């Protein structure tokens with residue numbers, strides 16, 4: 001039998017959550033093993049993930065404090081304003097105020113000079129994380145290979161990999177995504193349902209600058225978000241003005257839109273996008289993601305902690321999924337470092353319960369809040385439309401309420417871990 005390798009923590013899943021957790025824990029002198037089914041180079045490739053992340057300003061602080069920020073700072077577009085309108089496209093004169101009921105958040109209303117967040121390509125985040133892991137050499141990487149099973153014993157857990165290697169540690173951190181096989185194997189239950197919607201993602205170039213304004217139109221088939229990006233190249237052509245679209249379309253009709261040729265696909269985008277940014281063209285391939293809700297009923301088990309989508313995978317309506325994961329990581333690292341400082345067992349249920357108390361309620365509140373928004377806004381029912389428009393108008397008219405929403409968007413509410421404060 002092959003030798004069993006020992007670590008302080010084994011992280012299963014090296015996506016945006018697992019990769020960041022490994023780097024953060026290693027920086028705290030924990031001996032970490034990171035396992036992913038994909039090779040790091042494949043995860044950094046252009047064809048791996050077409051999404052951008054709206055990284056909230058408090059989550060961006062984590063990347064700064066972990067010395068990851070400079071690797072993508074020039075590719076991070078600050079979000080200065082957020083405009084949310086109920087339906088219909090914008091016009092150039094009214095910059096998105098298509099409905100008289102709207103929400104307008106302006107970072108100038110917050111203390112300090114931080115923007116509300118940043119739009120960054122997922123690829124740039126992955127590159128920064130994996131470049132740092134490889135450069136610093138503090139994390140032991142097992143990739144590409146799969147976790148096959150985990151055996152939980154009283155004082156440790158042992159993970160068996162597809163190639164027969166065995167790793168042991170007092171704690172396993174599951175970052176293996178929304179369907180988390182580790183979560184299922186440990187018997188942790190999950191509340192889950194699918195949305196009758198597909199997220200279509202595409203990057204467009206446009207004639208006029210976006211001025212750091214993120215827009216979201218609530219259309220009957222679902223929200224249509226236009227997220228400001230830095231300039232960038234596609235197919236050998238540099239576009240100074242780019243935005244990433246997250247177009248939520250009914251599951252039944254999304255395949256037909258995805259199958260259109262470029263001209264027709266662009267025409268469908270233009271019909272929703274409006275003309276406030278001038279002429280629009282495609283500046284990248286199109287992508288699609290099935291949308292679903294997953295919330296683990298417990299984020300911990302004996303010798304197991306869930307982070308990222310393994311704990312909570314939510315609708316992208318508010319762009320908060322990864323931001324929740326970043327908060328999990330900052331809270332877990334702090335909890336484990338404190339426990340170790342006191343000489344406690346980092347994988348014991350009492351240590352892990354402290355993490356769960358910190359993170360589960362906050363995640364559940366945001367997950368269910370986002371779900372309610374999806375249900376309230378993804379339709380054209382007149383009384384609901386009236387109620388939501390009055391609600392939007394009311395929030396927009398009250399500056400302290402607007403500020404709470406901005407802090408929520410910035411992941412800056414509740415008890416903040418030191419890495420985010």
Ligand SMILES: Cc1cc2nc3c(=O)[nH]c(=O)nc-3n(C[C@H](O)[C@H](O)[C@H](O)COP(=O)(O)OP(=O)(O)OC[C@H]3O[C@@H](n4cnc5c(N)ncnc54)[C@H](O)[C@@H]3O)c2cc1C
Nearest residue numbers: 013015016017037054146147176177308309319321322323
């Ligand atoms: C359309 C869309 C737009 C979004 N926009 C935003 C946004 O603007 N802001 C935001 O904060 N969030 C956003 N999100 C959410 C965000 O993308 C996710 O929350 C985030 O990517 C989850 O990362 P993760 O590492 O937890 O999971 P994943 O990315 O799913 O990673 C899981 C990893 O585990 C590995 N794995 C699984 N099983 C095994 C195994 N047995 N052995 C080894 N490895 C394994 C996989 O290979 C994978 O790399 C969006 C989501 C969608 C769908």
